[in-house]
Amino acid sequence: MASDAEHSGTVNHRDPALRAGTILIDGDIAHGIRGWALRLALGACAALAAAISMAEAPVVGVTSVAGFVLMLLVIGTAAAPGSVVPMLFLLAVVLYRLVPNGSLLDGGLVALAALVPIVHQLAGLAAAIPVRSLVSWRVLRPAALRLVIVVVPVELALLVYRLV
Amino acid sequence: MTTRSPDVDGPAVTGAFRARRRAARATPPRFGSWTRTAAWYRAPGVAALAIGIGLAAGRPDLVVLVVPLLLGWVAALLATRPLLGSRTPRAALEVDESSFGRNTADVVTDLVGTGGVELVSVAQPGIQTGPVGSMVTVPGGAPERSVRSRFSTRQWGMTTVARPDLLGAGPDGLYLSGPVRHGPVRVDLVLGEVQPIEPLGLPPILGGWAGAHVSRRPGQGSDLVDLREFAPGDRLRSIHWRAYARHQRLYTRRTLSDADAEIMICLDLSVMLEPRRAGAPGGRAAGASRAVTKAIRTLLDRIAERRGDDGPERRRERERRLRASSLDLTVAAASAVAAAHLGQGDRVGLLTASMPRRMVRPGTGNRQLQRIRHQLALLEDRRYRLIDVSLWGLAPGQIVVLCSPMVDGAVTEAVLSCQARGHRVIVVDTLPLSGLLFHANAHDSDHLRVLTIERELRLDRLRGSGIPVLSWDAGDISLQMATELQTLRRAR
Numbered sequence: 001m002a003s004d005a006e007h008s009g010t011v012n013h014r015d016p017a018l019r020a021g022t023i024l025i026d027g028d029i030a031h032g033i034r035g036w037a038l039r040l041a042l043g044a045c046a047a048l049a050a051a052i053s054m055a056e057a058p059v060v061g062v063t064s065v066a067g068f069v070l071m072l073l074v075i076g077t078a079a080a081p082g083s084v085v086p087m088l089f090l091l092a093v094v095l096y097r098l099v100p101n102g103s104l105l106d107g108g109l110v111a112l113a114a115l116v117p118i119v120h121q122l123a124g125l126a127a128a129i130p131v132r133s134l135v136s137w138r139v140l141r142p143a144a145l146r147l148v149i150v151v152v153p154v155e156l157a158l159l160v161y162r163l164v
Numbered sequence: 165m166t167t168r169s170p171d172v173d174g175p176a177v178t179g180a181f182r183a184r185r186r187a188a189r190a191t192p193p194r195f196g197s198w199t200r201t202a203a204w205y206r207a208p209g210v211a212a213l214a215i216g217i218g219l220a221a222g223r224p225d226l227v228v229l230v231v232p233l234l235l236g237w238v239a240a241l242l243a244t245r246p247l248l249g250s251r252t253p254r255a256a257l258e259v260d261e262s263s264f265g266r267n268t269a270d271v272v273t274d275l276v277g278t279g280g281v282e283l284v285s286v287a288q289p290g291i292q293t294g295p296v297g298s299m300v301t302v303p304g305g306a307p308e309r310s311v312r313s314r315f316s317t318r319q320w321g322m323t324t325v326a327r328p329d330l331l332g333a334g335p336d337g338l339y340l341s342g343p344v345r346h347g348p349v350r351v352d353l354v355l356g357e358v359q360p361i362e363p364l365g366l367p368p369i370l371g372g373w374a375g376a377h378v379s380r381r382p383g384q385g386s387d388l389v390d391l392r393e394f395a396p397g398d399r400l401r402s403i404h405w406r407a408y409a410r411h412q413r414l415y416t417r418r419t420l421s422d423a424d425a426e427i428m429i430c431l432d433l434s435v436m437l438e439p440r441r442a443g444a445p446g447g448r449a450a451g452a453s454r455a456v457t458k459a460i461r462t463l464l465d466r467i468a469e470r471r472g473d474d475g476p477e478r479r480r481e482r483e484r485r486l487r488a489s490s491l492d493l494t495v496a497a498a499s500a501v502a503a504a505h506l507g508q509g510d511r512v513g514l515l516t517a518s519m520p521r522r523m524v525r526p527g528t529g530n531r532q533l534q535r536i537r538h539q540l541a542l543l544e545d546r547r548y549r550l551i552d553v554s555l556w557g558l559a560p561g562q563i564v565v566l567c568s569p570m571v572d573g574a575v576t577e578a579v580l581s582c583q584a585r586g587h588r589v590i591v592v593d594t595l596p597l598s599g600l601l602f603h604a605n606a607h608d609s610d611h612l613r614v615l616t617i618e619r620e621l622r623l624d625r626l627r628g629s630g631i632p633v634l635s636w637d638a639g640d641i642s643l644q645m646a647t648e649l650q651t652l653r654r655a656r
Contacts, residue, residue: 023288023300024312030300087206090233094214097226109225116210116229117236124203124337130285133299139283141303142243143336150235158228 025136035126035133042122043078046086049093049115050074056108057099070096077119082127090116110158114151121147198247198339207237240335246280247334252341253277253284253304255328257350259315268316271326271350275302275309282336287329289315295327295349304332318484320356320495320541324349355537356495362642363504364590364634365649366425366563384419391415425563426511426526429498429536432568432575433518433543434550438489439596439603486599490569493594495540497567497636501592502536504642514539517556517566517578518548526562550574553581563588567636569595571615576622580629590645591626593635595619 023030050070060066070092076085093116097109121143129135211230218226258272271289278284281304290297291314302309315325327349332341391404394414407415465476488496502512506528513526514536522542524535550572558564564587568575582589597616604612623633632648634641 022313023298024310025300025302026306026310030302030311032301035299035301082202084202087202087209090206090210091213094210094217094226094229097229098217098221098223105225105228109229113229113232117232120203120207120210120233121236121336123206124201125283125333126337127201127203128283128285128331128333128337128340129301130299130331133285133301135283135301136303138303139301142282142305146236146239146243146335150239151232154228154232154235 053096081123086123243335278304288313387420439599
């Protein structure tokens with residue numbers, strides 16, 4: 001274990017690209033977003049999913065206990081993405097779909113089918129990234145790629161089904 | 165950075181420092197294995213429930229709703245395969261030691277073992293923000309990543325320069341390694357800043373043949389005493405031609421020899437005083453309030469700095485000054501006096517007037533300044549017993565600059581004893597009075613009042629004996645020295 005505490009020695013040059021307040025990753029200046037921006041995005045996606053769920057189930061109402069709980073879950077998802085709250089939120093979204101609204105494969109389902117995995121992924125990433133960390137854009141690329149690969153075929157299938 | 169210089173007496177690194185440094189380097193970082201997160205269980209849990217309800221209630225839309233979620237989870241799991249069984253990411257540090265003279269250094273953190281990792285968050289040092297000033301999240305993929313940032317500090321002494329706390333994550337945050345705190349810590353000796361001051365205007369020195377100061381010995385120099393008639397053997401360049409023009413006779417200038425000074429900076433470490441540190445009020449509400457206030461102030465400072473306003477920097481500087489201890493002021497004063505006099509060619513040495521005795525023999529040049537700064541950086545905030553003046557090891561003719569908070573009667577006696585031994589003594593008062601008063605509560609104020617009165621009596625006694633007393637806390641000690649010398653001249 002002691003070998004993990006590596007002190008490789010000294011660097012005898014200064015990188016001219018490194019200015020006050022900047023960080024270089026593999027020699028390039030790090031650009032990206034802050035960790036809290038991920039949580040904001042997560043909150044926005046969760047709020048959108050909640051809004052669509054509520055709109056799809058008008059009989060429940062926004063001012064009901066269920067609506068209030070859903071709003072609390074949205075806030076909790078953004079505030080504590082590493083906890084059980086995002087799971088409860090997704091379950092609440094699923095349960096909202098149980099309320100009969102006539103059409104089963106409607107536009108709301110198309111939107112929610114994309115938003116649910118986005119909320120899941122953003123919650124996973126936001127829980128793993130410190131709030132004040134500078135997140136390089138390249139960090140988000142693999143997750144975005146997986147999301148596109150998974151969501152796009154399902155969305156296309158739903159759209160084709162609706163058109164047919 | 166802590167190699168012992170051959171001209172430095174006393175231990176270059178004390179036992180306590182060695183032990184602390186060894187402990188910091190040998191602390192085994194807590195690198196664990198990959199652990200599942202809540203995200204790992206979330207997707208299958210939600211999907212199972214939705215599919216179950218959908219099948220039971222005959223609602224295919226519920227199944228369709230969670231299909232992308234489940235597929236995404238499977239895709240993330242497939243991407244996780246190279247991660248499992250592999251070592252968690254770890255960090256190795258490199259520090260540009262050559263740049264520590266200005267207390268700034270480039271720190272390179274090499275992240276190893278990031279091959280199958282999705283992202284790694286690592287703490288980075290910053291400008292005046294300490295070893296964990298900021299965090300950066302870098303992508304994995306490559307087996308090794310390099311993060312470079314710049315560290316700067318106003319502290320001195322053994323300082324934690326970098327502490328790359330780590331947090332690794334697998335795809336979609338399904339797996340986490342860490343957080344690794346207090347892993348490979350880099351602790352280095354940071355030398356104190358040297359504040360530029362003018363050299364102290366010293367009174368005439370008794371001996372010497374060359375240098376930057378006026379002496380009392382007649383000889384080749386710049387300070388004119390009088391004129392005398394030209395005699396065979398006198399140098400032609402010393403003829404006073406204006407006197408010749410007036411009197412048509414040759415006169416030569418008589419001057420006092422220039423002299424160099426040998427200055428011994430003595431440090432009084434028998435007492436250490438620092439402003440009271442206000443205890444933070446407890447409770448979550450108070451903590452949250454402090455955090456919000458700090459965040460608002462930081463935001464306003466950033467806005468002001470972007471406008472080019474130097475107000476925030478001046479405020480921070482004032483706050484730093486008000487937090488300084490007597491040891492901080494002693495180190496600042498000693499390094500400033502040493503730099504100023506070494507800069508004009510004087511010989512300057514350093515010794516501690518307390519146990520354990522440390523000494524840098526008088527010398528000249530920039531290397532001597534580095535030796536002195538190095539010894540100053542090794543000082544500890546402990547109280548030591550003042551040793552007798554006869555054991556200080558002062559050579560005859562040395563000018564003693566004593567840096568002391570002057571709160572102890574024994575120091576006053578030591579100063580007078582020094583003077584009685586024929587040394588010229590200059591006292592630099594390093595009591596952080598403004599900081600003590602600023603942070604004092606009602607109880608402290610009474611103590612400070614008594615302390616100030618006692619100190620003033622002692623300082624008056626020294627001034628009455630012809631010893632200049634300069635206050636580092638009041639600023640511009642060169643000007644104070646000139647004023648003190650003028651006062652002493654008038655008194656004679």
